[in-house]
Amino acid sequence: MKLVDEFRDSAIAKRLASKLQARKTAAVNLMEVCGTHTVAIFKHGIRQILPQSVKLISGPGCPVCVTPNNDIDNAITLVQDTSVILTTFGDMMKVPGTSSSFQYEKAAGADIRVVYSVLDALQMARDNPDRKVVFLGVGFETTTPTIAAAILEAQRLKLNNFFLFPAHKVVPPAMRALLSSDDVKIDGFICPGHVSAIIGSKPYEFIAKEYGIPCVIAGFEPLDIMLAIDMLLDQIASGKSQIEIQYRRAVSAEGNVVALGILNRVFEVTDAYWRGIGEIPGTGLKLRAEYRKFDAKDVFGIESGYDTEKESCQCGDILRGILDPPSCSFFGKACTPEHPVGPCMVSSEGSCAAWYLYQ
Amino acid sequence: MCLAIPAKVIKIDELNAQVELGGLIRQASIMLVPDINIGDYVLLHAGFAIQKIDEQEATETLSLLSQLTIDDNQ
Amino acid sequence: MQNSRITLGHGSGGKLSHDLIESVFISQFWNDISARSDDSAVFSLGNDNGNIGDKQLAFTTDSYVVKPITWPGGDIGKLAVCGTVNDLAVVGATPLYLSAAFVIEEGLLLTTLTEVVKSMAETAAEANIKIVTGDTKVVERGSADGLFINTAGVGVIPSGLRISGDGAKVGDAIILSGSIGDHGIAVLSAREGLVFANELKSDVAPLNHMISAMLNSGSSIHVMRDPTRGGLATTLKEIAKQSKVAISISEEKIPVKQEVTAACEMLGYDPLHVANEGKLIACVAREDADKVLDIMRNSGYGQEATIIGEVLAESSAMVMMKTKIGGTRIVDMLVGEMLPRIC
Numbered sequence: 033m034k035l036v037d038e039f040r041d042s043a044i045a046k047r048l049a050s051k052l053q054a055r056k057t058a059a060v061n062l063m064e065v066c067g068t069h070t071v072a073i074f075k076h077g078i079r080q081i082l083p084q085s086v087k088l089i090s091g092p093g094c095p096v097c098v099t100p101n102n103d104i105d106n107a108i109t110l111v112q113d114t115s116v117i118l119t120t121f122g123d124m125m126k127v128p129g130t131s132s133s134f135q136y137e138k139a140a141g142a143d144i145r146v147v148y149s150v151l152d153a154l155q156m157a158r159d160n161p162d163r164k165v166v167f168l169g170v171g172f173e174t175t176t177p178t179i180a181a182a183i184l185e186a187q188r189l190k191l192n193n194f195f196l197f198p199a200h201k202v203v204p205p206a207m208r209a210l211l212s213s214d215d216v217k218i219d220g221f222i223c224p225g226h227v228s229a230i231i232g233s234k235p236y237e238f239i240a241k242e243y244g245i246p247c248v249i250a251g252f253e254p255l256d257i258m259l260a261i262d263m264l265l266d267q268i269a270s271g272k273s274q275i276e277i278q279y280r281r282a283v284s285a286e287g288n289v290v291a292l293g294i295l296n297r298v299f300e301v302t303d304a305y306w307r308g309i310g311e312i313p314g315t316g317l318k319l320r321a322e323y324r325k326f327d328a329k330d331v332f333g334i335e336s337g338y339d340t341e342k343e344s345c346q347c348g349d350i351l352r353g354i355l356d357p358p359s360c361s362f363f364g365k366a367c368t369p370e371h372p373v374g375p376c377m378v379s380s381e382g383s384c385a386a387w388y389l390y391q
Numbered sequence: 392m393c394l395a396i397p398a399k400v401i402k403i404d405e406l407n408a409q410v411e412l413g414g415l416i417r418q419a420s421i422m423l424v425p426d427i428n429i430g431d432y433v434l435l436h437a438g439f440a441i442q443k444i445d446e447q448e449a450t451e452t453l454s455l456l457s458q459l460t461i462d463d464n465q
Numbered sequence: 466m467q468n469s470r471i472t473l474g475h476g477s478g479g480k481l482s483h484d485l486i487e488s489v490f491i492s493q494f495w496n497d498i499s500a501r502s503d504d505s506a507v508f509s510l511g512n513d514n515g516n517i518g519d520k521q522l523a524f525t526t527d528s529y530v531v532k533p534i535t536w537p538g539g540d541i542g543k544l545a546v547c548g549t550v551n552d553l554a555v556v557g558a559t560p561l562y563l564s565a566a567f568v569i570e571e572g573l574l575l576t577t578l579t580e581v582v583k584s585m586a587e588t589a590a591e592a593n594i595k596i597v598t599g600d601t602k603v604v605e606r607g608s609a610d611g612l613f614i615n616t617a618g619v620g621v622i623p624s625g626l627r628i629s630g631d632g633a634k635v636g637d638a639i640i641l642s643g644s645i646g647d648h649g650i651a652v653l654s655a656r657e658g659l660v661f662a663n664e665l666k667s668d669v670a671p672l673n674h675m676i677s678a679m680l681n682s683g684s685s686i687h688v689m690r691d692p693t694r695g696g697l698a699t700t701l702k703e704i705a706k707q708s709k710v711a712i713s714i715s716e717e718k719i720p721v722k723q724e725v726t727a728a729c730e731m732l733g734y735d736p737l738h739v740a741n742e743g744k745l746i747a748c749v750a751r752e753d754a755d756k757v758l759d760i761m762r763n764s765g766y767g768q769e770a771t772i773i774g775e776v777l778a779e780s781s782a783m784v785m786m787k788t789k790i791g792g793t794r795i796v797d798m799l800v801g802e803m804l805p806r807i808c
Contacts, residue, residue, distance in 0.1 A: 033397070033412060033413040033723060033726065033727055033730075034397065034399070034432070035397035035432055035444060035446075035449055036396070036397060036730070038449075038453055039453075040789060040790070042717065042789045042790055042791065044456050044457060044460050045789070045790035045791060046790065046791045047460035047461075048456065048459065048460050049790070049791055051459065051460060066393070067808065068393055068394055068808070074794060075735075075788075075794060076788050076789070076790050076792055076794070077786075077787075077788040077790065077791070077792020077793045077794045078790070078792055079792070080792040080793050081790065081791055081792045094808060095808055096808050121437070121805070121806065121807045121808065122733075122804025122805045122806050122807075123733075123804070123806045123807065123808050125802075125804055126474075126801065135472050135473075135474065135801075135802075136470060136472065138472070138473075139470040139471060139472045139473075140470055146804050146805065148437065148438060148659055148732070148805045148807070149420075149437045149438025149439070150437065150438070151420060151438050151439075152438070170808070171393070171437075171807065171808065172393060174393035174395065174436055174441060175393060175436065175437060175807060175808075177423050177439075177441065178420075178423070178436065178437050178438070178439040178441070181420065181422040181423060181439065184422075185422075224393070226393035226394075226395045226434065226436065226441070227393060229395070229434060229441060229442040230441060230442070254788075254789075254790045255456055255790075256452075258790075259452070259455075259456060259459075262459070278452070280445065280448040280451070280452060281444050281445045281446070281448040281449040281452060282434055282442050282444055282445070288423060288424070288441065288442050290423055290424065290425060291423040291424075291441060291442075294422070294423065369480075369800045369801075370480055370481055370484070370800055370801065388797075389795065389797050393807070393808060394730070394731070394733050394806060394807055394808065396727070396730045396731050412727045412730075412731065413723040413724055413726055413727025413728075413730075414662065414663060414664055414665070414722075414723050414724040414727065415654070415660040415661065415662050415663075415724050415727045415728055415731070416660070416661040416662075416663065417658075417659070417660045417661065417731075418658075435731065436807065437807040
């Protein structure tokens with residue numbers, strides 16, 4: 033496949049690996065913020081070819097994993113109404129709520145359907161005018177413009193049976209929150225390439241300026257990730273801290289202006305609760321007043337409440353990069369991909385699941 | 392957090408495109424990249440083209456990669 | 466609470482299916498024969514009657530519930546014959562007789578049923594087996610999805626031959642008969658418009674002729690399996706568990722068609738987990754590996770056969786893969802249902 037295979041070239045990868053190995057690097061912690069990076073790193077075996085001194089830490093970058101119990105519980109309550117079809121991405125099916133999951137509720141008879149695109153949910157609403165189609169929207173800035181576009185489309189089509197249950201998250205302020213806690217020791221960030229394809233590189237500038245931490249926005253192929261690590265090590269070695277873009281073929285300074293325009297037209301920023309972390313101001317999205325009629329929480333009268341976390345689950349520390357997955361007492365025992373306890377095991381890109389499956 | 396994959400635009404019908412990836416064909420909305428042309432590569436995510444891929448930049452990244460690794464081999 | 470009902474994940478062929486088999490079925494149906502957990506049950510009718518001598522019988526059954534019921538390269542009828550024939554062949558049996566039972570949803574077009582049955586007859590002829598008994602049930606609309614088929618089959622294993630998942634030996638070459646994931650992605654592309662694959666065809670095929678040629682060569686073949694649901698990864702892990710060995714494979718050596726790669730990248734699947742219906746994995750003594758490869762490549766069912774790895778050491782059921790870029794990763798079973806991911 034063009035634009036994929038070239039960035040998986042094994043000869044170049046092996047030479048780049050020796051170059052990385054040969055670097056004299058002091059011990060550094062690099063955090064990949066994005067869960068898709070975490071999976072790519074495990075899938076391609078990148079950890080094993082890095083110098084011992086470079087430690088990769090998996091950050092909070094999985095929108096599925098950080099969806100709190102409450103949202104799952106509320107969506108489950110909602111789909112008890114037999115006129116409702118609940119639609120969501122496949123990733124969400126086994127995310128545990130307080131006492132159930134979509135997968136389980138579906139088996140028990142609820143009409144829950146997996147879609148690949150929000151447009152499939154929109155089509156479902158058009159095909160089933162006598163049903164209420166609710167889309168549980170999760171995702172970061174990569175996904176949220178697609179949801180916003182679907183809302184505009186629903187508006188244009190005058191659909192009155194399509195609703196959004198918004199559970200979206202915004203990345204840069206979450207990184208600020210992460211950096212504000214004292215116990216995080218991060219020497220460099222591998223920033224999310226596909227979020228950045230939308231938001232551009234500017235929103236990360238505070239990290240370099242205020243916290244003095246180097247950032248490289250990286251693509252997802254093995255050569256992309258390895259080059260980004262090399263670039264971060266260069267910055268660290270020379271004492272610099274700036275925002276560099278490795279993934280230049282998809283990321284510019286300003287991002288996708290059209291997509292951002294649509295996103296901001298439909299959504300406004302609000303506070304959000306992150307599973308395993310807690311409430312982070314300014315990291316959620318809610319529909320603007322003129323689109324509130326599509327908001328399932330409004331229409332179905334769902335109150336947002338506080339979350340109840342599983343006792344002694346250490347996902348919070350894992351998401352902050354303080355703890356390695358195997359250090360959690362549940363890991364691999366009470367908490368496995370078949371029976372996840374906490375968010376990091378839930379999605380296959382959660383740091384615990386990736387660790388469990390690939391290492 | 393976000394799977395997206397390069398796909399080539401082979402047909403455009405207003406805000407819908409047909410894209411090709413590795414011999415597969417599927418529909419993609421181009422609402423988020425309205426200025427796209429046939430033959431362009433886009434990043435496909437959840438049924439949407441979310442960004443145009445700059446092939447010139449791809450080539451430059453690749454030559455940087457070969458440069459980096461050749462130097463090291465000598 | 467998560468376990469108190471059956472979910473689709475229990476039918477995925479992966480870890481949840483295994484858990485279900487162990488916790489519900491094996492616990493009730495345990496005996497010296499079922500305990501082997503191979504693709505077919507293998508047993509002897511006893512030497513006293515003189516009919517079968519020291520030959521052993523292989524016996525297996527499988528139900529087919531695929532949607533849609535036809536796809537590029539196959540249909541539910543062809544699959545129902547091949548699946549059972551292959552389960553017999555991989556334990557070293559010569560498949561002989563099949564039963565065929567149909568659960569039909571009210572309203573199914575007669576022409577559709579006729580096409581499926583015709584396809585079964587053609588595949589039976591190709592595999593040189595006979596369908597000798599059957600059953601038909603019709604259920605109310607909504608109680609089945611068009612058509613479900615169950616087939617059971619018996620075959621005879623030549624005297625002295627023992628091929629089981631527990632037979633892998635240190636040093637064995639691991640041979641794969643061709644590209645992985647073709648069936649899973651071809652069926653996906655025929656379903657619900659997620660992607661459309663122009664060229665890709667399912668690999669569904671009866672493997673008994675190829676396997677019989679392999680066995681007739683006198684090579685030391687220790688394990689054979691067909692990696693169906695759960696894919697190559699799940700089957701390798703099963704072999705590693707049954708044989709208590711570590712297996713190492715090389716990503717570079719595993720053939721994957723570009724359509725399969727593309728669909729997997731798009732949907733967040735691992736090609737190692739995608740289903741095959743006409744592929745074989747064999748653990749073969751190193752010195753016989755080239756001979757076996759030649760036979761497979763010339764059999765018409767394994768042109769792309771290749772050595773993908775080896776059995777490394779006696780250990781606790783580990784499968785490792787050397788990645789294309791020179792790293793390593795663990796290969797594990799499919800967990801539950803494969804669902805398209807965006808994240």
